[in-house]
Amino acid sequence: MxxxxxxxxxxxxxxxxxxxxxxxxxxxxxxxxxxxxxxxASYAAEYDAEGLLEGVLVTVPIVCGEITMIDEASVLGMPGVVAVLSDERMTGRPAQGMAGEAPFQPAREVRYWGQPVALVVATTFEQARDAAKHLKLQWRVEDAPLDPKTAETEENESTRVGDLAHAMADAAHTVDVVITTEGHASAAMEPHAALAQWDGKALTVHASLQMLKFNRAELADSLNLDESQVRLLSPYVGGGFGSKLGVSQEVVAASLAAIQLGRPVRVVMSRQQVFQTIMRRSETHQRIRLAADAEGKLTGFGHEAQVSNLPGEDFAEPVLQSSQFLYAGDNRLLKLDLARIHRMTAGSVRAPGEAVGVQTVEQAMDMLAEKIGIDPVELRLRNIPEKHPAKDKPFSSRKLAECLRKGAKAFGWEPRPRTPRHTREGEWWIGTGMASAARVHSxxxxxxxxxxxxxxxxxxxxxxxxxxxxxxxxxxxxxxxxxxxxxxxxxxxxxxxxxxxxxxxxxxxxxxxxxxxxxxxxxxxxxxxxxxxxxxxxxxxxxxxxxxxxxxxxxxxxxxxxxxxxxxxxxxxxxxxEDVTVSSYGAFFAEVAVNRWTGETRVRRMTGAFGIGRVLNARTARSQCLGGMTWCIGNALTESLHFDPVDGHLANCDLAEYHVPVHRDVPDLEVLLIEERDAAASPIQAKGVGELGLCGGAGAIANAIYDACGARVLSYPMTPDKVMAAMPKV
Amino acid sequence: MRPFDYQRAERLEHAAQLTAEANTLALAGGTNLVDLMKLQVETPQTLVDIGRLPLGTIADEGEGLRIGALATNTATAVHPRVRSEYPVLARAILSGATQQLRNKATTGGNLCQRTRCYYFTNIDQPCNKREPGSGCGAIKGIARIHAVLGASDNCIATYPGDMAVALAALGATVEIASERRSRSVPVRDFHRLPGDTPEKDNVLEPGELITAVTLPAPVGGIQLYRKVRERSSYAFALCSVAAVIDLAEGRFTRADLAFGSLAHKPWHDPRITDLLVGSEPTLALFDKAADLLLEGARGYGENDFKIPLARRTLAAVLCEATGVEP
Structure with a gap:
């Protein structure tokens, strides 16, 4: 049936x-x-198999070039070493989400620092790891652009309606601001791992992957096998955040080794390899222009962004995604440029686009509210469009106004124009800020x-x-x-x-x-x-x-x-x-304390109100929102990939130096789930929830920092040095 | 990780004898060393486990306190006398790492913990500390966490710990033993500046082991440890200040200060004490103290902010200690 x-x-x-x-x-x-x-609950690396061998990926310290020689003999005599694989089918980077085909091959063509190019297989993990460090390689190095500021760009997407420049010139109030965000890691608690077994005809792989239907196709294509010969098992996955959307290097390498050696092979990435070789979220450079009439009604809306990716990768962080329809404004210019640079693959890291695109718009809206002298919540309420502002499509369901109102009430938001530096507790300036949330539905x-x-x-x-x-x-x-x-x-x-x-x-x-x-x-x-x-x-x-x-x-x-x-x-x-604009909406409210001396910022409380269609499980939905809001804190205050300006390698490649929020950074978070049935979204009237919780909230924190201490920081993450530098002199 | 030999030392003399050998390192809590071995930053041929040596005792010594080299950070931080008489030490320790790490980390190991410089921990990068003569990747690279005081063209790494900063403010002493001799070194002199030999973090010679840290008689006063960091736990300091301050009749009678994460060692400048003691606390005075601290400070681009940050953190600590209103 x-x-x-x-x-x-x-x-x-x-x-x-x-x-x-x-x-x-x-x-x-x-x-x-x-x-x-x-x-x-067993995760990919926790399975065992008769005669299991251990593989460790060999990475190279060049940013661009080609491996010209792999001296297998340099390690084959080492204790326990069984084989060195540098098969043409090895993949140097992960597949993009829903690619359904092999990612870039062969791995010996190096396009970013730390790219895996070979696999060493040994009896024990320690033997393989040591041999991987000893493997002698030769390479030819090519010059490659590393800096998104100076790299060549190509236009990826643009929307032009009316005349934004004209609207800016005629407006009663304008904001024209450039805001930057740094790259984000997609590392999850469970590192990437695969255990592959080949029975002579078919491949079975325990892996840590998010989208098995696509991953099976990607793996089969990578190996030149038929999909029917590949079985993937990922019953439990210890977090993905987009890093496991596409089949990654260890899955292909373990599979090739298992086929070639006729024995089961396990490959687990080190934490450093996860950071250095898996999807990053692109850094962004964004210009926001807002034009408003005397009452704060938007007449113009501009959002231009530059993001980056490797040459040959189609993905461009879709920064403008929700800017297309979040707010009104008859004159619109939205433009996305893609710079080609040699950092590891940029891909869909949790809430691609909105996770960095909404918070900047929300900062600009805060600046506009201040110029007009109205409550920032009221400014949002005045600019909720009746229909998609560029496409003449109605919205299926839109709970933005309700989220703004109910969130404000639950938070205890004071509906007044904001003037910074109004409250101090000892060394700490206290302030509040808010932001809308939006995320496309699919x-x-x-x-x-x-x-x-x-x-x-x-x-x-x-x-x-x-x-x-x-x-x-x-x-x-x-x-x-x-x-x-x-x-x-x-x-x-x-x-x-x-x-x-x-x-x-x-x-x-x-x-x-x-x-x-x-x-x-x-x-x-x-x-x-x-x-x-x-x-x-x-x-x-x-x-x-x-x-x-x-x-x-x-x-x-x-x-x-x-x-x-x-x-x-x-x-x-x-x-x-297709006929309607279907999206999830919400609102964030945050209270922060900013240290008057050091610029250290601590979030004291945060409320999020979200309209996500039907709630399927109030506990797991809330948990998703809590996770998203925790990302907001990291996004606003700490998370940043640091790339070396000389050779392009990622410097902070573990969870000690890439700073996600720790428990102490995450205060009581309040989540309101606003009941909604979105008939167009799905037959069960549910929409997406996971990513909405991080779409805009960093802007609420940024606006709260300004409200607290008067520092309008235009660069994420807002680390103590940046806040300190932007704080007005007393 | 390279294969290595493992030996367990049963007596101190035995440990000293074993660690005098080339390519031999002592293993205590392992919270730093084992990580570095996995990354092949440290590649000892032999690891001498000193974990069973009877060096874990914390006991009165005269009016002071003797903290055994193998006393865990947790044990030290919760010790009743540390909490009540040397609170700056308890605060410094508790601001470092995580509870789990502090449960394993030891006094001696913590003093010997190595820099967190990204170039030191990545064996595919040049680093004079890890591989003398290979160059310094940090000077033109990601230098956000690096030194602004006392660095050299060979190395701009910082000593990253917290405990040692408090010990420097308290004027503690490191007890060191080898097969042939014992000696004591003030904590303030235990770590070195990088100069031309950045591979040497401290004054320990091969075969020398830390046996204890001794604290002088308690001096009371106001004891503060201020650690500025990006997140509120499990992050190394961007800048830290340990302060032992006392005032009488509106003037400083004691001002022992040490600074963390600004240099290759916990930074202590006796001129600051000299300036402050006997003077009336004012913002202008604090600024002068910062001038002394930061005389000769040099940023490397990414870490330029540490210079104003150190000034402000010092002022914050002195304001908090003296009640001066900013």
Whole structure:
């Protein structure tokens, strides 16, 4: 049995709301949570295999050039060393998200500092690691541009409506500001790891990957195998943040070694290799221009950005994504330029685009509110457009105003024009700031199988991953709600390419896409049950394993006997998201303390209000928002990739020197989930949640810094040196 | 990590004898050394585990306190006398690393911890400290965390620790033993400036081991440790100040100051003490103290900010200690 839906129309039926099991949206714990926190959930590197060999990637300290010789003999005599691989099929960089084909090969063509070019395989990890350091290589070095400020650029995207320059000249109030952000790492707690086994015909790889359907295709293409010969297993993934969207170097290398040696091979990246070779978020250079009339209504909106990537990579950090529609302004200029430089691959790091594009606009809006002399919240409320300002498309659902109002109320926001340096506690200036949040919504094709058993239990199967997000929980809840089962009685099986291909985890689309596939599968099962009862499926109520309808009730085993039934749900996005602008919105409010002497900034509290469509699990949704807001703190205050200006290598390549917030940096964070049903977003009326929480919040912190101490810092992250330098002299 | 021999020393003499050999390093808590071995920054042929030597005791010594070389950072920081009589030391230790690391890190090991310079910890980069004569990558590179005082053209690394800064302010002494002799070195003289031999962090010779740190009789006063950093925990200082201050009749009677993360060693300048003691605390005086501190300071671009930051951090500490309103 199967049910296919290409969603061309908004679905206003809100079918899940008509169900009675009462589990959808509930703040249920993750079914696998206990396993994860007790160390019994196995991650890629934790599997074992008979005769397992260990591989370590060999990286090179040049930024651009070609490996001309690999002296295998230099290490083959070392203890335990089995082989040196430098196969033409090795990949030097990860695949971009949803590429579905091999990333750049061969690895011997070096395009960034620290690129893996070979693999040393030995009996133990320590032997392989030592030999990898000893392997003698020769290379030819080419000059390569390293600095995005001076590199050649190409225009990637632009939107021109009306005449922005004219609007700026005529405006009652204007802001014209340049704000920069530094590169961000996508390193997750679990380093990249793969354990590959080859049985002579087929490859099985335990890996840490986000999007198995695409990764299987990428790996097969890299190896010149047929997809049917490749099985990937990623039941648990210790964080991704975009770094595991595409198949990465260790997966291809481990697979090649396993095939060549006929023995299982494990490759785990060191923390330094993760930082040096995996996706970075591009640094950005952004110019924001705002033109407003006397009342603060925007007449012009300009956002120009420059980002960077390696030559040959199509991805350009989509900084302007939500600037297209967040605020009004008839005269618009949006332009994105891509500089070609030799740093590791830039790709989709959590909330690509908005994660650095919204906060700058929100700083500019704060500056505009100050010039006009109005409450910054009020300025946003006055500039919410009726429809997409450039495309004449209506919005499917837009909770921005509600998030701004409810967030302000919960936070205790004082609705007044802001004047900095109003409150001091000892050495600390105290201030508050706010920002809007916006993130484009997307859904992708997904399949899931649901198996219903007569004993009122069910199985959900899809190759969807759970990267810490809560996929296991929410897919069980969708099925439980639809089938009238307790989530505890539903076994959710994920992360295996032998299962129906889901969406994978990325772009905040996993929950809505795979949730819809499960929903469709359950819908098919409900219809089957109704057919057997000879009633319309709309008249069927399922709860706790019992079917009820007007005039009767039957337990599932009475309907099914001993039969097990199953249905594959197949969801495809269609025109429903083409005719309208579908996005998630929210608002951030932050209070900071800035040290008057040192410029050190500590976030004291933060509130986020988010409209994400239907909430599938209030606990995991809140957790996603907490994670996003924590990123906001790092983005605003500490996170920065430091590239050496001479040879282009990444200097701070571990979690001691790349500063993400620690617990002490993260105060009580308050999350408000604003109820919403977005009919165009998905058949379950859900939108993305994961990334919205970091789209703009760094701007709220920046604005709070200004409100606190009068330092208008125009460069992220706002480290003590920058805040100190921008603080007005007393 | 290179393969290495592991030996466990059962007695101090044995440890000293073993560590006198070439390419031999002593292992205590391992929180720094093991990381550096994984990166092949340190490649000892032999590791001598001194963890079982009876050097973990913290005990009264005269009016002062003797902290054994293997006393953990945690044990020192929570010791009742440290907390009540040498609070600057407790504060400094607790501002460093994380609880887990402090539980393993030892007094002697902490004094010997190596720089966090990015070029030192990356064996594919030039570094005179790691490989004398190979050059310094930091001078023209990412020098954000580097020295502004006492650096040389060969090395601009900093000593990154916190504990030693407090010990320098307190005027503590390092006890050192080798097979043949014992000696004492003031903490203020234990670490070196890089000069032409940046590979030598401190005055320890091969075969010498730290056995203890002794604190002089407690002096009371106001004891502060101020650490400026990007995040509020698990980050090395951009600049730190340890201060032991006393005032009587509106004048400084004691002003023992030491500064961290500005140089290759905890920085102590007796001229600052001389300037302050006997004077009335004022913002102008604090500025003069900063002038002395920063005389000859030099930034390398990325770390230029440390110069004004040190000035402001010093003023912050002195204001806090004296109640002078900025």
């Amino acid at each position: 199967s049910v296919h839906l290409k969603q061309d129309q908004p679905d206003n039926r809100n079918v899940l709301d008509t169900m009675v099991q009462g589990v959808i949206g509930a703040a249920l714990p993750r079914p696998e949570g206990l396993m994860k926190v007790t160390g019994t 859904v992708v094709e997904a399949k899931a199988r649901v198996i219903l058993r007569p004993d009122a239990t069910a199985v959900v199967e899809t190759d969807m991953t759970d990267i810490g997000t809560g996929s296991y929980a929410i897919l069980g809840q969708v099925a439980g709600e639809m089938l009238g089962l307790r989530p505890d009685d539903i076994d959710v099986r994920l992360g295996d390419t032998d299962l129906p291909p889901g969406s994978g985890s990325g772009g905040s689309f996993g929950a809505a896409s795979c949730g819809s596939a499960v929903f469709l599968a359950c819908d098919g099962l409900r219809k089957e049950l109704a057919k057997r009862l000879d009633i319309a499926s709309e008249d069927l109520t399922l709860k706790d394993g019992v079917a009820r309808w007007d005039g009767g009730e039957k337990a599932l085993n009475e309907i099914l006997g001993s039969e097990v039934i199953d249905c594959v749900g197949h969801f495809e996005p269609g025109a429903s998201t």
